[in-house]
Amino acid sequence: MDVLPIVASLRKHRIPTLLIVLEIALACAVLCNAVFMISRRVGDIYLPNAIDEQGITTIKLQGTDPKLAASDIPRNIAALRTIAGVQEAAVTSSVPLSHNNWGWSFGLTPDTSLSDQHRTNVTLYFLGEGAEKALGLQLREGRFFNAAEYADSTIGTAALPSTHVVIVTETVAKQFWPGQSALGKTFYSKPDYFTVIGVVADVLRPFVATENEEKSYYSTYYPVAPDPALRNYILRSAPADRDRILKEAVQKLQELNPAAVVTGATYDSTRRKYFANTNSMVWTLVLVCLVMLAVTAFGIVGLTSFWVGQRRRQIGIRRAVGATRGDILRYFRTENFLLSTVGVIIGMGLAFAINLYLMQHYEISRMPWYYLPGGAAALWLLGQLAVLGPAMRAAAVPPVVATQAA
Amino acid sequence: MLTYYFDLALRSLKRNRALTALMVLAIALGIGASMTTLTVLHVLSGDPLPGRSGSIYYPQLDPLDMKDYTPGIEPPEQLTWTDGMYLLHSKRATRQALMTGGMVPLQPTQSSIDPFQAVALYTSTDFFPMFGVPFQYGTGWSEAEDNGKARVVVITSALNDKLFGGKNSVGQILRLQESAFRIVGVLGDWHPNPHFYEWYMGRYASDEDVYLPLTTSRDLLMEHDGSTDCWGNGGGDPDHLETNNCTWLQFWVQLDSPASAAAYRDFLMHYSQDQRTAGRFMRPPNIRLRTMMQWLDYIKVVPSDTVLQTWLALGFLAVCLINTVGLMLAKFMRRSGELSVRRALGASQRAVFGQLLMESGVIGIAGGLSGWMLALLGLWLVRQQPANYAKLAHMDVTMLLMTFALAVSASLLAGLLPAWRACRITPALQLKGN
Numbered sequence: 001m002d003v004l005p006i007v008a009s010l011r012k013h014r015i016p017t018l019l020i021v022l023e024i025a026l027a028c029a030v031l032c033n034a035v036f037m038i039s040r041r042v043g044d045i046y047l048p049n050a051i052d053e054q055g056i057t058t059i060k061l062q063g064t065d066p067k068l069a070a071s072d073i074p075r076n077i078a079a080l081r082t083i084a085g086v087q088e089a090a091v092t093s094s095v096p097l098s099h100n101n102w103g104w105s106f107g108l109t110p111d112t113s114l115s116d117q118h119r120t121n122v123t124l125y126f127l128g129e130g131a132e133k134a135l136g137l138q139l140r141e142g143r144f145f146n147a148a149e150y151a152d153s154t155i156g157t158a159a160l161p162s163t164h165v166v167i168v169t170e171t172v173a174k175q176f177w178p179g180q181s182a183l184g185k186t187f188y189s190k191p192d193y194f195t196v197i198g199v200v201a202d203v204l205r206p207f208v209a210t211e212n213e214e215k216s217y218y219s220t221y222y223p224v225a226p227d228p229a230l231r232n233y234i235l236r237s238a239p240a241d242r243d244r245i246l247k248e249a250v251q252k253l254q255e256l257n258p259a260a261v262v263t264g265a266t267y268d269s270t271r272r273k274y275f276a277n278t279n280s281m282v283w284t285l286v287l288v289c290l291v292m293l294a295v296t297a298f299g300i301v302g303l304t305s306f307w308v309g310q311r312r313r314q315i316g317i318r319r320a321v322g323a324t325r326g327d328i329l330r331y332f333r334t335e336n337f338l339l340s341t342v343g344v345i346i347g348m349g350l351a352f353a354i355n356l357y358l359m360q361h362y363e364i365s366r367m368p369w370y371y372l373p374g375g376a377a378a379l380w381l382l383g384q385l386a387v388l389g390p391a392m393r394a395a396a397v398p399p400v401v402a403t404q405a406a
Numbered sequence: 407m408l409t410y411y412f413d414l415a416l417r418s419l420k421r422n423r424a425l426t427a428l429m430v431l432a433i434a435l436g437i438g439a440s441m442t443t444l445t446v447l448h449v450l451s452g453d454p455l456p457g458r459s460g461s462i463y464y465p466q467l468d469p470l471d472m473k474d475y476t477p478g479i480e481p482p483e484q485l486t487w488t489d490g491m492y493l494l495h496s497k498r499a500t501r502q503a504l505m506t507g508g509m510v511p512l513q514p515t516q517s518s519i520d521p522f523q524a525v526a527l528y529t530s531t532d533f534f535p536m537f538g539v540p541f542q543y544g545t546g547w548s549e550a551e552d553n554g555k556a557r558v559v560v561i562t563s564a565l566n567d568k569l570f571g572g573k574n575s576v577g578q579i580l581r582l583q584e585s586a587f588r589i590v591g592v593l594g595d596w597h598p599n600p601h602f603y604e605w606y607m608g609r610y611a612s613d614e615d616v617y618l619p620l621t622t623s624r625d626l627l628m629e630h631d632g633s634t635d636c637w638g639n640g641g642g643d644p645d646h647l648e649t650n651n652c653t654w655l656q657f658w659v660q661l662d663s664p665a666s667a668a669a670y671r672d673f674l675m676h677y678s679q680d681q682r683t684a685g686r687f688m689r690p691p692n693i694r695l696r697t698m699m700q701w702l703d704y705i706k707v708v709p710s711d712t713v714l715q716t717w718l719a720l721g722f723l724a725v726c727l728i729n730t731v732g733l734m735l736a737k738f739m740r741r742s743g744e745l746s747v748r749r750a751l752g753a754s755q756r757a758v759f760g761q762l763l764m765e766s767g768v769i770g771i772a773g774g775l776s777g778w779m780l781a782l783l784g785l786w787l788v789r790q791q792p793a794n795y796a797k798l799a800h801m802d803v804t805m806l807l808m809t810f811a812l813a814v815s816a817s818l819l820a821g822l823l824p825a826w827r828a829c830r831i832t833p834a835l836q837l838k839g840n
Contacts, residue, residue, distance in 0.1 A: 063511025299729035306736030
């Protein structure tokens, strides 16, 4: 198809041509950035988490007398175990995606102090005996804590537990000791130190580090004897039993601890609640993208229809001197292809610029390059689909129009 | 004449209903989306204390060691106990209050209500007069009660409704963390947004349940939530926060004139200098004294998702407007035959231009009206969202007027170019063509 006559004709309609190009460029830029934001958020929502998410129910106990923790906790756990369907029951200091984070920074040399650089901030999860089974942690290397390690470790008023053993996630092992086995290795925060005895599959922290997926898995586990810091009771059961167990467990703990504040939730709902905002942002973005594409498509339909109407006579003449319907159809499709091409080239530049601006001002990472051709292809396709209707109408113009007065 | 133009516009719009509907819809969608996000942005970046915020300041000191120090570095967001208490007791400002948030188990005496975690603010006496907090019953507590670690508490009207059925509960006993507190005041209707004075526990729609003296909360070792940032060898041991190298308190002052603000700045400088001479501060004096609105801007109180959504919606509006310009231009140019006849018959360029502009104005008003309705629908959808600020999303008069201004100016702007192009048609040329 000869492009030159099309260009010559477009030069006669400078303003509408410019407008269509501009609209496609803007739509392409907005689309690339919006789809990029959507994909990041969807990625967050589906982050894997190696605990038994479907089988866990958590109950938080607050406002109990800290001095009685040593006797209260075993009593509460014993009571929870009597509920039908409870397979495991244990206590922890926090659970993934609960927003309740206890973080600390460690380094690899014995003289690492808290304010050194080259230290890594990780989440500390304190486990009561049996919590690894209640959570369903998946051991990859080494072993879990033994009874003596649980019994010997205390926190008291200190920030870190008195134990010297730790279990880390695979991501932590990789971050501290890349390319080596983490077993038997030690990390430090003067005067404390912890030696790795086990590595578990990746479990999320109490919060997700946006824009850095790796950091979301910086979780470490420590054994602790019954202590006021262990406020979360973890119950594991078959998914079908969770709702009943939740109700019975809250009731039981409230009876045993009348002054305490008891709140419970299935882990499934904790996770859903954590990502509820993200979820609604995703739907907003999807909706805006769809409506924007629809508006752009209708704009192309409208303008092309106008051009077809204006050129009815020329089309008739071309048909009369031998052009086939296919030629006319191809003319309008090529014209649209040219406009879209110029539009998406500008649009890709614009999308890149917007991404740079957002990177500077908001927590947005660099857009991978393939979003640009992706957005371009989407708009090309949209343009070709939108132009199809008006182009077919143009192709249907009979040659006899050439002989009629306009 | 205007009614005649209006009549012409309606006739022309009726002739091509699908196109008219498309243009109105495009404008409506663009306006609806932008106004929804702009309204949310407007609500979230509002002034929490109109008329008062100009004289409320947030002082910052820098007690950190030289690790990671570079000139011009921002000091920590909060104060240590030592510095906070010094500034509080110096009373160099008209009013000052030191505070932090926490959760306290509340054990109701009514057996019908289970114990629950109450959101608490631990603060000092000036908090209530400084922020102009209204009281339904009673008052705040006194300075003597601050110093005496008194077991007194101010509760919100929501809590008063829940526990005492809305009756005057001043003098009643409230049990918090197993201790008896005497209720001295019940707040009136007070919901500042953003929740400027304590932003770690929630930045919007996060009213406390109870307010009690900071000194009392330390005496009973009540749970302090929010942020505790430690340096050096300071651990975050929650029982010894008074002596640790940790910043965990927020401090607000009221300074009524620029002169007193300058004097307070000098005071902070001198204090930092003195502390450095005494060996407590390591860094050169590094202070800030931001006004409330500057502070909210600095901590980026508006969620970045909201700002991103607004940008996205404005981009969408631009697409819709360009779309409308294109369609309008197509429509006007298509009528060039008709327009040239009218020009040839004596209609001035101005008259034709006015008529065409009227047509685009009608589309703008129709688009604006539908856009406004779409924005109301959009805000209703926002209010169904789980975010804590969602229920604040309501349109006020300012935003209502802005919607119409935006709609009409946007579509007039969109009509301007096509109308100008169309009215410049040379009558002779067009007539010859026919």
